[in-house]
Amino acid sequence: MTENLINWNESYSVGNAEMDEQHKQLINIINKLFNSFKDGNAQSILDEILQEMIDYANFHLNSEEKLMFKYDYPEKEKHEEIHQSFRNKIEELNKMLNSGSKDAHYQLIEYLKNWWTNHILVEDKKYLPYLANK
Helix, strand or coil, rough: CCCCCCCCCCHHCCCCCCHHHHHHHHHHHHHHHHHHHHCCCCCHHHHHHHHHHHHHHHHHHHHHHHHHCCCCCHHHHHHHHHHHHHHHHHHHHHHHHHCCCCCHHHHHHHHHHHHHHHHHHHHHHHHHHHHHCC
């Protein structure tokens, strides 16, 4: 039985349909990764799912940054720095996984879950009222 690590609900909505859809897709990828560990087949598909996460996260973060620049969101540079710290951490975790680190899988899942839920609920919510006025 498939169970999710993160379930989308309206509290995650940032009031922008495109960003919400992208956030849903990121949550789906995290859940796919979580279930691959739970089902015991992570080793065979880990590289593929992790690459999907990296690619889609970059696509999403770039989309969000373009939106912030388009509407001249005042904290866009700070938000970009937060995005860059995510990219750096994922790269570091990917290297740990490739080096055979035993707990890298758990660190990856925990990091993705905590980072994305916090990022959406805290950081992304900050631009919601600003973009809503545009």
